[in-house]
C-alpha cells in the first residue's frame with residue numbers, strides 16, 4: 183500500500199502488537215502475533231507496528247515473520263519500534279528487511295522530567311541523538327517515524343526545535359505521544375495547533391498522535407488531534423496497552439464513520455461528502471476484537487464502546503419500545519456495521535457438515551478441511567448437550583478448536599471430577615506429556631477447580647501462580663457454553679489461556695492447560711540452541 187495523499191483521510195497505525203502487547207499478561211507468541219497481523223491486514227489498517235525488534239529474540243522473530251508474510255507489496259506498512267540507539271535501529275532494520283513497505287519508528291524522550299531522571303541527558307544531547315539516529319534509520323529505510331516521548335509534558339519551544347531537527351534529518355512521520363495520558367482534549371488541540379504553527383516544514387510530513395488512556399481520554403484526545411490536522415492515529419484493538427491502554431481503534435474508526443458530517447469539514451470536505459475517512463473495513467472489527475481478546479486473554483468489559491457484549495443490547499422497556507418502532511430512536515449504528523453476528527438460532531444436533539460450513543462462512547470463518555472437521559466434531563458434542571446453538575456458540579467453538587496450539591505442549595486426555603455439598607471435591611486427570619508419556623493422578627481440593635488445578639500442577643510440574651480466573655457465559659440460558667480465562671504468573675511474566683465448554687470445570691481445566699503450555703513454550707525458548715542467533719549484534 184502507499185500513502186499518497188495523507189491529507190484526505192486518517193492513516194490507521196495499529197500498535198496492538200507493540201504497545202498492546204505491553205499490557206501485563208498479554209504476551210503473544212510468534213504464531214499468535216502472525217494470526218493477529220493477518221487479521222489486521224484484512225481489517226485494512228495502514229500500518230502494523232509489529233513489535234520492538236531489539237526487545238527479545240521472540241519479538242525480533244515476530245517482526246521478521248510479519249514482514250515476510252503480511253508485508254506484501256499490496257499489504258500494510260510493517261513497522262518496528264526502536265529507541266534512538268544504533269543497536270535498536272539495526273535490529274529493526276534487519277527484522278524489517280523482508281517487508282515491501284518497512285518503517286522504522288524511533289523515539290527519544292523530550293520532557294525535562296524524563297531527561298533529568300530517566301535519560302540523564304541535557305536538551306542539547308537529546309537534540310544531537312535525535313538528529314543522528316533519525317539519519318541512521320534513514321540509511322536503512324525511506325520511511326522513518328519519529329516520536330518525542332512524553333511530548334505533551336515537553337516545554338513547547340524545545341519540542342518545536344526537536345521536531346524541526348527530526349524533519350531536517352529525514353523523518354517522514356512525526357508522532358506526538360501523550361505518553362502518560364495527561365492531556366485533556368482542549369490541550370491536545372492546542373498542542374497540535376502550536377506544532378503546526380511553529381515547526382517549519384511540518385506540513386511536508388505526516389503528523390500523527392499517540393494517546394494513552396490514563397484518564398480515560400485517549401479516544402477523545404485522538405479525535406481532538408484529528409480536528410486540528412493530525413492525519414495518522416496510533417491505536418490498538420480493544421484499546422489494550424501499557425497501564426490503562428491506548429485509544430481504541432474501533433472507537434476512533436466508528437466515531438469517524440458515524441459522525442462523518444461532523445469530521446468532514448476538518449478534511450476540507452463538504453459535510454455530506456460520502457467517501458470514508460479511513461480505509462478500515464468496519465465489518466471486520468468484531469472479528470478482530472474477538473481474536474485479540476482471545477489470544478491476549480484480555481477480556482472485553484461488557485459496556486465497552488463498539489465491541490462490548492452490551493454495546494448493541496437494549497434492556498429497558500422504553501428503549502425496547504423505541505427500537506421496535508424505529509431502530510434509530512436508540513441506535514446510532516447497526517451491529518452489522520462492525521460485523522457482529524446476529525443472535526439467530528441456526529443449527530442444532532441434526533445439522534450436517536454442509537450447513538455448518540455455510541453458516542461459518544456467513545460468519546466470516548473460512549476453515550481448512552482439518553479445522554472444519556475438528557470444529558464440526560466439537561459442535562456435535564456440544565449440540566448433544568445444548569438444545570439451541572446460536573452464532574455466538576458457533577464462534578466460541580471455532581475459536582477454541584482452531585486456536586493456535588502451542589507446539590510440543592501437554593494434552594489433557596481425560597478429566598473426571600466429583601463434587602457436591604457432602605463430598606470432598608476430587609479430580610482425576612490423565613495427560614499426555616510433550617514426549618508422549620501418559621500420566622494419571624488424582625487429588626482432593628477445596629472446590630472442583632482447586633482439585634483440578636492441583637492435579638494438573640502435580641502432573642505438569644511447572645512452577646506458576648494463578649493470578650486471575652474468570653468465567654463468562656457465551657449466551658444466556660442454563661445450558662450456555664462458559665468461557666474460562668485464566669492468567670498464570672511465572673517470575674516477572676504472565677501467560678493467559680482460554681477455553682469454552684458447557685461444563686465450566688472442564689473449560690477451567692483446558693484454559694489452565696493452555697496457559698501452562700504457553701509458559702512451557704516460553705521456558706523452552708529461553709534455552710535456544712547455541713547456534714541460533716536471532717538478533718544482529
Ligand SMILES: CC(=O)SCCNC(=O)CCNC(=O)[C@H](O)C(C)(C)COP(=O)(O)OP(=O)(O)OC[C@H]1O[C@@H](n2cnc3c(N)ncnc32)[C@H](O)[C@@H]1OP(=O)(O)O
Pocket residue numbers: 201204234236237238265266267289290291300301331361424
Ligand atoms: C512509552 C513506551 O511505550 S516506550 C516502549 C516501551 N516498551 C518496552 O520497554 C518493551 C521492551 N523493552 C525491553 O525489552 C527492554 O526495556 C529493552 C531491551 C528495550 C532495554 O533493556 P535494558 O537494556 O535492560 O534497559 P532497561 O529496560 O533496564 O532500561 C532502559 C534503558 O534505555 C534508556 N532509554 C529509554 N528510552 C530511550 C530512548 N528513547 N533512546 C535511548 N535510550 C533510551 C534508558 O535510559 C535506560 O538506559 P540506562 O540503563 O543506561 O539508564
Ligand SMILES: CC(C)C(=O)C(=O)O
Pocket residue numbers: 201263289329331332357359360361362392394
Ligand atoms: C513509543 C511511544 C509512541 C509510546 O508508546 C508512548 O510515548 O506512549
